[in-house]
Amino acid sequence: GAVVSQHPSRVICKSGTSVKIECRSLDFQATTMFWYRQFPKQSLMLMATSNEGSKATYEQGVEKDKFLINHASLTLSTLTVTSAHPEDSSFYICSALGSWETQYFGPGTRLLVL
Amino acid sequence: DQQVKQNSPSLSVQEGRISILNCDYTNSMFDYFLWYKKYPAEGPTFLISISSIKDKNEDGRFTVFLNKSAKHLSLHIVPSQPGDSAVYFCAASTSTGNQFYFGTGTSLTVIP
Numbered sequence: 001g002a003v004v005s006q007h008p009s010r011v012i013c014k015s016g017t018s019v020k021i022e023c024r025s026l027d028f029q030a031t032t033m034f035w036y037r038q039f040p041k042q043s044l045m046l047m048a049t050s051n052e053g054s055k056a057t058y059e060q061g062v063e064k065d066k067f068l069i070n071h072a073s074l075t076l077s078t079l080t081v082t083s084a085h086p087e088d089s090s091f092y093i094c095s096a097l098g099s100w101e102t103q104y105f106g107p108g109t110r111l112l113v114l
Numbered sequence: 115d116q117q118v119k120q121n122s123p124s125l126s127v128q129e130g131r132i133s134i135l136n137c138d139y140t141n142s143m144f145d146y147f148l149w150y151k152k153y154p155a156e157g158p159t160f161l162i163s164i165s166s167i168k169d170k171n172e173d174g175r176f177t178v179f180l181n182k183s184a185k186h187l188s189l190h191i192v193p194s195q196p197g198d199s200a201v202y203f204c205a206a207s208t209s210t211g212n213q214f215y216f217g218t219g220t221s222l223t224v225i226p
Contacts, residue, residue: 003116010212036157042148046157093214102123104116105203105216 003027004096006106013084014114020080021109023094028104029074030096035067038091038108050077084113117141118206120217128225133191135220137204140185144206144215149178149189152201152219161202162189194224 003026013019023033031052036044048069049057056069068080077096081088093108118139127133137147145166150158164171164178164187171178177190191198201219 042160042163044150044157044159046155091214095216100123102218103201103203104218105205105214107213107215110212 004094004104004106006092006094006109008109009107010110010112012112012114015085016083018080018082019084019111020078021092021094021111023077023079023096023106025075025096025098025104028096028098030077030098031074032097033071033077034095034097034103035069035077035079036093036095038093044093047079052077081111084111086113089113115140116215116218117144118204118215118217120202120204120220122220123218124221124223126223126225127194129196130193133189133194133198133222133224135189135191135202135204135222137187137189137217138185139187139206139215141206141215142185143208145209146207147178147180147187148205148207148214149176150203150205150216151198152203158203191222194222196224196226198222199224 005024007022033050035047047062050069050071052071058064071077089112095103095105148163149161151161152158162173162176169180180187201221203219205214205216207214
């Protein structure tokens, strides 16, 4: 079955540094990937839709200059949290759209900014 | 390989009847399970969860059942309402909570 991986699974960084999170579709090509952030009560907030070869579409309230998304290939999308601050500490999950509009989620990346 | 599977991509149910959504997992280390509801163009919304120390958790019209020996959980919605029409994802994690594993979702349609 289709699998989506995320790397790293966990990262701790200092305030002010940038962190890159990778999302890969391992056995299928995905022109569309999504990035989510997990909030209290465990709901996932859609941050942006990443389309291969074009600019990401950000949801309202998400700073595109802070959360840089690059979807350079059909199997890889990256989310870079620039100048991270403690309030950016969260769980970030990506998903990739496979055939028949099936959404495959990655296992998530836990970010802790000190 | 997918560690959490939802083998029914879609389900249609008449309004007022029971909806049963199923989820199977392979990793016996999973001990916390969640169900999410997702509308188009939105992120999945947390619905209900269950830990492995329980075999049932109920919240209003929603009940989740866990069968650890079968590595199976199910979500029951009764009575089903048209507003319940959405895609439902199950997810599993270990007690450390560092990673979540999602199924591929079941699209529920409740027919008025």
